[in-house]
Amino acid sequence: MKIARLGEQGREIPVVIAADSSGTEHHYDARSITADIDGAFLANNGIAALRTALADGTLPALENAADLRIGSPISRPNNVVCIGMNYAAHAAESGALPPTIPVVFLKPNNTVAGPYDPAPLPPLAEKYDWEVELGIVIGTEVSYVNSLEEAAKAVAGYVVANDLSEREYQLPGAAGQWTKGKSLPKSTPLGPWFVPADQIDSSNLQLKSWVNGEPRQDSNTADLIFDVPTIIHHLSQYMVLEPGDVVLTGTPEGVALSGRFPYIQDGDTVEVEIAGLGRQRQEFFRAGSTVKEA
Structure with a gap:
């Protein structure tokens, strides 16, 4: 189902x-x-x-x-919680050591979009990047859980996500803040569908991405540094997760930040896929121009 x-x-x-x-x-x-x-x-x-x-x-x-248009399979969540650098090879291509505890950040819930919606490139964006990610959908309220088993029971199911990121805003650019680089309109496409947790083995899912039909990422959730129960357990010690919230688990190597590939350009097409969870496809266009900040 x-x-x-x-x-x-x-x-x-x-x-x-x-x-x-x-x-x-x-x-x-x-x-x-x-x-x-x-x-x-x-x-x-x-x-x-x-x-x-x-x-x-x-x-x-x-x-x-x-x-009919295919929308996000989850109505706007209260929270979109993200785990950064959760694959060792991606941490390495980002110039960082693998984390010893989960790196956590948030995305605004108004960034959620449908999996095939046209995707705007921000007017001043120069380093817009793709990130295929496994998304966890929370099914019950989570707070201070005591075990990994309890954490696992809180998962309602899984979705494909593309955590689109403007690296110049996120990292050492003029803005230099993760929130700015992760908050852009329609930068969190979800779907095409949501699959209940008992139908999916989250520890062994193939993740792939393509830009203009050319392969970029090809990895497996078996390579996650922090697996799904560990992520939920950890988050529960710092925040309350509510039913309908979405947790993005991190992206594997093969993004433009690596320096091996160009960043997304006007007219590009990006596809991301996770085995059993479907494939997304975004066509990118440059959003309306704006005055460049001094």
């Missing part, structure tokens, strides 16, 4: 995607179960309710699914 949100931005409807006995996938309208895929849905055993309705055959087919 895959869970998606289809429709115009701000008017998406919840959809279940499931295969029949022949392997053919069908889309089902889930509005009889929930108005949206959000924290309230997850906190109230929404995934179980969808599975029951699917098994009972009570969800109507969504005949025009192929004509």
Whole structure:
């Protein structure tokens, strides 16, 4: 079972995607179960309710699914929490040593976008970068958990994410702050769908990215420095995670920051994919010009 949100931005409807006995996938309208895929849905055993309705055959087919825009599979989360440099090879290409404790930063929740939405390059951006990442969707409130087992139970499921980053704003540029480099409009595409945690082995997922069809990243979550339960346990000691929040687990090597590839340019196409979680595709355009700051 895959869970998606289809429709115009701000008017998406919840959809279940499931295969029949022949392997053919069908889309089902889930509005009889929930108005949206959000924290309230997850906190109230929404995934179980969808599975029951699917098994009972009570969800109507969504005949025009192929004509609808694919939105983020999770409605705007309260928090987007990110882990930096969580692959040793990426830390190395960034000029840093592998961290001994998780590096944590936040992205504004209004950066979340659909997986195929046109992607704006900021007017002054010179070093806009791609980052394929495994996204964790939180299903229950998390605070001061006592064990990795308890932390793992808080995960509702997983999504593909692209943590788009303006390196000149983030690192040693004039701005030089991670928040500025990670907060740009539509810089967190999620989806195309959300897969429940019990259907995914988060410790062994292949991650890949391409720019204009050319391979860039190719790694596996087996190479994560801090795995999913460790991340959730660690975060819970410093903040409350709520149902519907999304945690991005870090990107592997192969980004433009490495110096091996050019940064994203106007007209480029970036694709990111995680096995079992689908593939995104963003076409980039230069956003409206602005006066350059002195």
